[in-house]
Amino acid sequence: RPGLQMMMKTCALALLALGGVDAFSPLARPRIARTQGTLKMAMEERSDIRNIAIIAHVDHGKTTLVDAMLQNSDVYRENEEVKERVMDSNDQERERGITILAKNTAVEYKGTKINIVDTPGHADFGGEVERIMNMVDGVMLVVDSVEGPKPQTRFVLKKALERGIQAVLVINKVDRPSARVDYVMDKTFDLFCELDATDEQTDFQTVYTSAINGESGLEADCSDLTKNMNAVFDKMLELPPPKIAVDEPLQMLVANIDFDDFKGKLSIGRVASGSLKVGQTVGFTRPGEKVETGKVSELFVFDKLGRKNVDVAEAGEIVMIAGLPDVQIGQTIVDKENPKPLPPIAVEEPTVRITLGVNKSPMAGREGKKLTSRMIRERLMKELDRNVALQVEDSEESADTFIVSGRGQLHLTVLIETMRREGFEMMVGAPTVIFKEIDGARCEPWEMIECTVPDEYTGSVVDMMARRKGELVDMAANPADSMTAIKYLLPTRGVLGLRNALLTATRGTVIIDSNFDSYKPFAGELETREKGSLLAYESGTVTPFGIMGAQDRGQMFIPPRIEIYSNMIIGIHQRPGDLKVNVCKAKALTNMRSSGADEKSTCVPHIEMSLDACVEYINAEEVVEVTPTSIRMGKKPGWDAKRNQRAK
Numbered sequence: 001r002p003g004l005q006m007m008m009k010t011c012a013l014a015l016l017a018l019g020g021v022d023a024f025s026p027l028a029r030p031r032i033a034r035t036q037g038t039l040k041m042a043m044e045e046r047s048d049i050r051n052i053a054i055i056a057h058v059d060h061g062k063t064t065l066v067d068a069m070l071q072n073s074d075v076y077r078e079n080e081e082v083k084e085r086v087m088d089s090n091d092q093e094r095e096r097g098i099t100i101l102a103k104n105t106a107v108e109y110k111g112t113k114i115n116i117v118d119t120p121g122h123a124d125f126g127g128e129v130e131r132i133m134n135m136v137d138g139v140m141l142v143v144d145s146v147e148g149p150k151p152q153t154r155f156v157l158k159k160a161l162e163r164g165i166q167a168v169l170v171i172n173k174v175d176r177p178s179a180r181v182d183y184v185m186d187k188t189f190d191l192f193c194e195l196d197a198t199d200e201q202t203d204f205q206t207v208y209t210s211a212i213n214g215e216s217g218l219e220a221d222c223s224d225l226t227k228n229m230n231a232v233f234d235k236m237l238e239l240p241p242p243k244i245a246v247d248e249p250l251q252m253l254v255a256n257i258d259f260d261d262f263k264g265k266l267s268i269g270r271v272a273s274g275s276l277k278v279g280q281t282v283g284f285t286r287p288g289e290k291v292e293t294g295k296v297s298e299l300f301v302f303d304k305l306g307r308k309n310v311d312v313a314e315a316g317e318i319v320m321i322a323g324l325p326d327v328q329i330g331q332t333i334v335d336k337e338n339p340k341p342l343p344p345i346a347v348e349e350p351t352v353r354i355t356l357g358v359n360k361s362p363m364a365g366r367e368g369k370k371l372t373s374r375m376i377r378e379r380l381m382k383e384l385d386r387n388v389a390l391q392v393e394d395s396e397e398s399a400d401t402f403i404v405s406g407r408g409q410l411h412l413t414v415l416i417e418t419m420r421r422e423g424f425e426m427m428v429g430a431p432t433v434i435f436k437e438i439d440g441a442r443c444e445p446w447e448m449i450e451c452t453v454p455d456e457y458t459g460s461v462v463d464m465m466a467r468r469k470g471e472l473v474d475m476a477a478n479p480a481d482s483m484t485a486i487k488y489l490l491p492t493r494g495v496l497g498l499r500n501a502l503l504t505a506t507r508g509t510v511i512i513d514s515n516f517d518s519y520k521p522f523a524g525e526l527e528t529r530e531k532g533s534l535l536a537y538e539s540g541t542v543t544p545f546g547i548m549g550a551q552d553r554g555q556m557f558i559p560p561r562i563e564i565y566s567n568m569i570i571g572i573h574q575r576p577g578d579l580k581v582n583v584c585k586a587k588a589l590t591n592m593r594s595s596g597a598d599e600k601s602t603c604v605p606h607i608e609m610s611l612d613a614c615v616e617y618i619n620a621e622e623v624v625e626v627t628p629t630s631i632r633m634g635k636k637p638g639w640d641a642k643r644n645q646r647a648k
Helices: 002-018 028-042 062-071 091-096 123-132 151-162 181-194 230-238 373-386 409-421 455-467 498-505 544-553 611-617 639-647
Strands: 049-056 103-109 112-118 138-144 166-172 205-210 215-217 251-260 264-273 275-277 281-285 292-295 298-303 306-309 312-314 318-322 332-334 352-357 391-394 401-406 426-428 436-438 441-454 471-478 483-491 511-521 533-536 554-556 568-573 579-581 622-626 631-635
Touching: 049 062, 049 123, 049 151, 049 230, 062 103, 062 112, 062 138, 062 166, 062 230, 091 409, 103 230, 103 298, 112 230, 123 151, 123 251, 123 409, 123 511, 138 151, 138 181, 138 230, 151 166, 151 181, 151 511, 166 181, 166 230, 205 230, 215 230, 251 318, 251 373, 298 312, 352 373, 352 409, 373 391, 373 401, 373 409, 401 409, 409 426, 409 611, 409 622, 441 455, 455 471, 455 483, 455 498, 483 511, 498 511, 498 611, 544 554, 544 568, 544 579, 568 579, 611 622, 611 631
Parallel strands: 049 112, 049 138, 138 166, 166 205, 533 579
Antiparallel strands: 103 112, 205 215, 251 264, 251 332, 264 318, 275 312, 281 292, 281 332, 298 306, 298 318, 352 401, 352 426, 391 401, 426 622, 436 441, 441 483, 441 511, 471 483, 533 568, 554 568, 568 631, 622 631
């Protein structure tokens, strides 16, 4: 372009002038040409590839949108059975209905390869979003046509805008009867402005979809919806292609790690400059650190739902490398002769910690195979390889206990559940928040809570938030559906256990979203749990007769015919304070009649407690025993002795 050439010449002349050389002398002409070439190289684009991330709040339809795009791209055979949410391949992702790990796929459209990264929508897995932003050049921001932007929408969009990434707005679920497209468009535009987006970023394109039906269009009234995803793909092609420097040395920031049973550790990232070849000896390092070397044994690019081997990968491509067992997320794979590492990935610090150690209950060692602190330590260290938002440190209380810190309770319980399924036995303590000293004041993390509840339960929700030191931010009623949206700032300490309490208070009708806001001064002591626990009086097998006598004292967590031990938590006491009950006692036999002949034992169904519910329930004196087949709660070992000392 003439204007660009004139700008290049002006810059070159200024540089030459600063260097003390006459810009119009013959000696200066080669330097001007070299300077122009350098500027052109820095602006070079690779037009045959797009690297795109799909970002959104949880349940706004990211993974379903990717499903529709894959079905529109001839990824499947005609007779192939297509699974729902095929990108959610992890067992826990399918069970919980959420995306936990960021995953890659690739499709081809109009001769252009589109690398797509599906990201988690839950705030606790925000570290996955932060690290993949280094791999992409554009994002598709998916927003529900009814709910509009939510707390995690703000978080993921903020991370994209901070990196200068261009976004396309995808208003999804436009087929819903209560869809309000104009409202969502206005709210999203306001969000861009609140996050200080540039004029170019604010001038975003919009596409309208019903991912579940495989429909897309470009008109706000949805009059042009067609039974394909072409409108989405066309907008993807309008996003910027990757900018590369072909003649620069190799640079590839490792953004993700995968493991293969046969190939070992696999490094995933985008080649920023240079090229990679099979058999090439490369270095990997961080700025200011020593360069380690390794040999690329295999090289892959993403192809549809899988990967394919290639011999060479040029700059701009997202690749997977085998043969570097010691590489870590955040390191840069570089030319060993001319290493130029990129700035490492920066993620936000964790806000919640939990203790995790060897199982010391009376039933330890019966169900799991991985029991020792060495095995637990090795597994946690392996998790640090790929979970950048996690931190692990040794506990000062005991050599066989570790402190694991993460973004939230869900972030930590997903890890514990994964380890449980791998055969580990562990003892898990109650979650606590991480305090900080800021300007001499003790500060704690606060979260923004958004609740949508039926109007009749608004008073209960407001009362519960107030008792947890919450600060009301906004409250708006929607007469159309008799629902009220409530926003609160709440200490993270008050968020722990809040979900179950709200679901109980609103009879399961509340919709809760939360996201980390900031560190604020300590809010003061919160109310403790209102009700105590029912504890097992002795070890043994639970009998229906024993439960029938104990269930008048509260709600039970256990069914009959299971093994329990002394001081195990078996229910919720209906009053404050703990109470020991004997649920192992059997009805005595007499010479007059057989046991149970005069009456039937009627047991009220017990409460099923998941791992997340157990971790929410316990307090500082209690622990959760996690084994491959059971989840139990109990008092900490030595609890009786400590209680007796306090009584004296």
